[in-house]
Amino acid sequence: MSGNNGNPAADAREPAIELRGISKAFGPVQANKDIDLRVAKGSIHGIIGENGAGKSTLMSILYGFYQADKGDILINDKVLKISDSQAAIAAGIGMVHQHFMLVENFTVLENIILGAEGGSILNRAVTNAEKELERIEREYALEVNPDTLIEELPVGLQQRVEILKALYRGAEILILDEPTGVLTPAEADHLFRILQQLKEQGKTIILITHKLREIMAITDSVSVMRRGEMVATRETAKTSVEELAELMVGRRVLLQVDKKPAKPGDVKLSIENLTVKDGRGVTMVENVSLNVRAGEIVGIAGVAGNGQSELLEAIAGIRRAKSGKVILDGKPIGVTSKVDPGMLRDQGLAHVPEDRHHMGLVLPFEENENSILGYHDRPEYLKGPLLQIDAIRDDAKKKIEQYDIRPPNCRLKTANFSGGNQQKIVLAREMERDPVVLLVGQPTRGVDVGAIEFIHKRIIEMRDQGKAILLVSVELDEIRSLADRVLVMFAGRVVGERSPDTSEGELGLLMAGVEDSKETAA
Amino acid sequence: MDLSVILQVLDSTVRLSTPLLLAALAGLFSERSGVFDIGLEGKMLGAAFAAGAAAAVFGSPWIGLLFAVLVGLVLALVHAFASITVKGNQIVSGVAINFIALGLTALLGQSWFARGGRTPQLSQEQRFSPIELPGSEALADVPILGPIYADLISGHNLIVYFAFFMVPVTYWIVFKTRFGLRLRAVGENPAAVDTAGISVVWARYRAVMICGVLCGFAGAYLSIGQQAGFVQNMTAGKGFIALAALIFARWKPLNAMYACLLFGFLDAVAIRMQGAEFPIIGTVNSQLMQALPYILTVILLAGFIGKAVPPKAGGVAYTKER
Numbered sequence: 152m153s154g155n156n157g158n159p160a161a162d163a164r165e166p167a168i169e170l171r172g173i174s175k176a177f178g179p180v181q182a183n184k185d186i187d188l189r190v191a192k193g194s195i196h197g198i199i200g201e202n203g204a205g206k207s208t209l210m211s212i213l214y215g216f217y218q219a220d221k222g223d224i225l226i227n228d229k230v231l232k233i234s235d236s237q238a239a240i241a242a243g244i245g246m247v248h249q250h251f252m253l254v255e256n257f258t259v260l261e262n263i264i265l266g267a268e269g270g271s272i273l274n275r276a277v278t279n280a281e282k283e284l285e286r287i288e289r290e291y292a293l294e295v296n297p298d299t300l301i302e303e304l305p306v307g308l309q310q311r312v313e314i315l316k317a318l319y320r321g322a323e324i325l326i327l328d329e330p331t332g333v334l335t336p337a338e339a340d341h342l343f344r345i346l347q348q349l350k351e352q353g354k355t356i357i358l359i360t361h362k363l364r365e366i367m368a369i370t371d372s373v374s375v376m377r378r379g380e381m382v383a384t385r386e387t388a389k390t391s392v393e394e395l396a397e398l399m400v401g402r403r404v405l406l407q408v409d410k411k412p413a414k415p416g417d418v419k420l421s422i423e424n425l426t427v428k429d430g431r432g433v434t435m436v437e438n439v440s441l442n443v444r445a446g447e448i449v450g451i452a453g454v455a456g457n458g459q460s461e462l463l464e465a466i467a468g469i470r471r472a473k474s475g476k477v478i479l480d481g482k483p484i485g486v487t488s489k490v491d492p493g494m495l496r497d498q499g500l501a502h503v504p505e506d507r508h509h510m511g512l513v514l515p516f517e518e519n520e521n522s523i524l525g526y527h528d529r530p531e532y533l534k535g536p537l538l539q540i541d542a543i544r545d546d547a548k549k550k551i552e553q554y555d556i557r558p559p560n561c562r563l564k565t566a567n568f569s570g571g572n573q574q575k576i577v578l579a580r581e582m583e584r585d586p587v588v589l590l591v592g593q594p595t596r597g598v599d600v601g602a603i604e605f606i607h608k609r610i611i612e613m614r615d616q617g618k619a620i621l622l623v624s625v626e627l628d629e630i631r632s633l634a635d636r637v638l639v640m641f642a643g644r645v646v647g648e649r650s651p652d653t654s655e656g657e658l659g660l661l662m663a664g665v666e667d668s669k670e671t672a673a
Numbered sequence: 674m675d676l677s678v679i680l681q682v683l684d685s686t687v688r689l690s691t692p693l694l695l696a697a698l699a700g701l702f703s704e705r706s707g708v709f710d711i712g713l714e715g716k717m718l719g720a721a722f723a724a725g726a727a728a729a730v731f732g733s734p735w736i737g738l739l740f741a742v743l744v745g746l747v748l749a750l751v752h753a754f755a756s757i758t759v760k761g762n763q764i765v766s767g768v769a770i771n772f773i774a775l776g777l778t779a780l781l782g783q784s785w786f787a788r789g790g791r792t793p794q795l796s797q798e799q800r801f802s803p804i805e806l807p808g809s810e811a812l813a814d815v816p817i818l819g820p821i822y823a824d825l826i827s828g829h830n831l832i833v834y835f836a837f838f839m840v841p842v843t844y845w846i847v848f849k850t851r852f853g854l855r856l857r858a859v860g861e862n863p864a865a866v867d868t869a870g871i872s873v874v875w876a877r878y879r880a881v882m883i884c885g886v887l888c889g890f891a892g893a894y895l896s897i898g899q900q901a902g903f904v905q906n907m908t909a910g911k912g913f914i915a916l917a918a919l920i921f922a923r924w925k926p927l928n929a930m931y932a933c934l935l936f937g938f939l940d941a942v943a944i945r946m947q948g949a950e951f952p953i954i955g956t957v958n959s960q961l962m963q964a965l966p967y968i969l970t971v972i973l974l975a976g977f978i979g980k981a982v983p984p985k986a987g988g989v990a991y992t993k994e995r
Contacts, residue, residue, distance in 0.1 A: 214868070215870075216868070217993075236867065236868050236869065237870030238870075240869075240870050246868065250864075252862065252865040252868040252869070253862065254857070254858045254861045254865050255861065255985070256861060256985075257857070257858065257861070261854060262865070264854075265865065265866065265869050266855075266871045267869070268854065271850060271851045271852065272850055273849050273850060273854060276851065
């Protein structure tokens with residue numbers, strides 16, 4: 152542990168917020184342990200740590216959502232008791248939550264005034280609020296139409312409404328909890344510009360994230376949390392991604408994946424002119440053709456919602472395609488007619504779905520039950536119609552060991568595992584079946600740094616064993632470090648193929664739909 | 674069919690839809706705040722008994738109404754405590770209230786008044802009697818409008834007027850006041866309300882209490898307005914029909930009024946048609962006529978209203994998340 156290295160430059164400036172010895176326990180779990188933190192006025196301070204490191208708990212204490220068991224909160228050098236959110240708001244603290252706290256079928260204006268209506272009858276309050284909101288929107292250049300319903304706004308704008316909500320309440324200190332989790336890269340950049348501007352106007356900003364890149368891009372100083380403790384504070388300019396990653400995880404982390412050049416073999420998965428429509432009849436995948444060879448990873452990059460999910464689902468047999476052909480290991484599969492994921496599984500297709508909570512796992516089930524889900528009708532798990540519980544548990548224990556799933560308890564409810572470990576449960580189930588083709592969607596979404604390293608290594612190992620792997624991820628870094636070939640999807644079409652060494656800028660342009668001059672040969 | 678028959682049917686439509694309307698508006702407050710209330714029936718029944726008993730004992734409809742409102746409120750608080758404070762299942766709590774009301778009214782009725790669960794027959798002064806609106810006599814002779822005013826609009830008891838008056842009032846409260854904004858917000862996303870620094874629990878409690886008060890009026894209407902005394906299980910499923918009307922109306926006050934009038938109308942027609950001779954079919958079985966509103970309810974709810982989206986946080990107690 153590196154101790155609490157306060158940095159002198161930040162200390163010299165007046166702190167907007169100071170935390171002294173904050174501790175908080177939930178039952179036997181010590182979520183925050185003796186935390187000290189100083190955030191200088193008019194700065195952007197990052198708080199970084201893995202999932203479950205206690206970042207959100209700390210901020211919830213600051214926002215009055217929880218009471219600390221011990222410790223003091225100082226705002227502008229005065230000790231303040233923040234007993235509820237109302238008190239936090241009064242102290243000038245605003246919070247933009249990870250999951251937006253908006254009423255979806257209310258208008259923007261209704262959401263902004265909720266709790267700060269300024270009168271018991273709305274008509275009058277609304278007129279005043281409109282004027283005030285207009286002033287704030289102009290001052291900070293944050294335009295949103297106040298009469299639009301929240302559900303009609305894209306996420307980026309919904310987040311803007313959250314920021315406006317805080318500013319409307321006169322927030323001087325703005326806390327953002329994992330603000331970019333739901334944003335496209337372009338929206339995230341826009342958010343950073345907004346934050347920069349707010350800082351220039353004298354606001355103090357605390358940014359909570361587990362993404363190192365964001366910390367480096369925007370913060371002035373950064374504090375690292377690990378297992379409920381504040382392990383270090385650094386000036387951003389004087390630290391590096393490697394140092395922060397090491398502080399977060401508590402050991403050295405390989406951020407760059409080590410891999411040998413691919414040795415592609417025969418084509419194992421071939422897709423020809425695949426077109427897929429969604430439930431509303433909108434074309435989500437249009438005329439997509441691609442090949443995946445044994446022993447290579449083909450990465451599909453793109454901003455979320457450009458058809459990658461539907462493509463993956465159609466190949467996996469979850470969604471019926473409108474037209475086109477898919478050939479798996481030399482045999483065509485009926486993607487346009489009858490097809491079911493179970494059949495495809497028997498033919499050697501494994502699928503790690505994008506959304507492990509909705510598709511990959513049944514969260515209330517025990518770990519061992521999830522570890523055979525979809526393969527539960529295999530003879531090794533059955534004796535007549537009865538499940539062979541012992542065989543299943545032994546099998547689960549083996550996978551737990553191989554994949555270092557923690558805690559190593561196959562009887563534990565799956566919901567009680569962390570995101571990274573849940574993902575490992577899915578990966579272990581799908582990878583240990585010796586598939587011919589592996590489809591992987593968002594393998595590291597919501598997964599902590601340590602687990603990401605492990606998952607990436609496993610995927611590369613699978614490739615080296617000669618599996619054909621199709622990888623879909625919205626994390627461009629992940630695509631670039633894992634894939635041997637990168638296809639970019641935009642608006643349902645593959646708009647270009649590049650090598651993974653292609654600059655981020657060039658790939659970014661493709662992802663934004665800027666047409667490709669070079670013809671693609673997928 | 675002449676005007677007087679139509680007016681008679683419409684007149685009884687108004688009478689029959691009044692308790693539905695009050696109960697539907699009651700449910701609207703509760704459900705908009707995110708507390709599902711299947712116990713409208715029980716609250717109405719309890720209130721009807723309280724009104725009948727108190728009016729008989731104290732000899733005043735006003736005291737009857739007061740007791741009805743109190744009983745409605747107490748039962749609502751039981752539901753609130755179970756579903757908001759201790760975060761129990763709202764459906765189970767509602768069902769329990771229905772059973773308690775059904776059992777207790779019969780038991781107490783028998784032990785206090787010994788008339789097979791009925792409360793004593795009320796005299797004219799002990800109940801809310803029809804109010805003749807000014808000028809109804811004088812205008813009665815004006816063609817068409819006269820009878821409409823005299824027979825349809827005038828001549829109802831106070832609670833009928835109160836019920837219809839509550840429609841715009843409810844609309845105003847729910848959509849035009851701060852209280853209403855917060856009420857709707859806790860029903861859709863309580864976390865948003867909590868983080869805005871407002872108590873979710875208190876907002877929901879208030880909504881459920883209003884629900885109890887309105888159920889009190891609905892119950893009082895049955896035993897000391899429409900009829901002259903309490904009869905065992907006199908709500909006879911009206912609380913459930915009101916709930917259906919509320920869903921049918923997609924939790925909107927004005928729509929709720931239309932839905933209740935429709936159900937009231939079906940009921941009125943059914944009563945009117947009992948024993949009537951039709952060509953070819955002959956006399957229609959009276960049980961079938963009585964079942965008609967329920968059959969139509971099922972058909973309407975099943976097919977004709979499309980998807981009714983309830984308040985998003987409905988049925989779920991609010992727990993702060995880590």
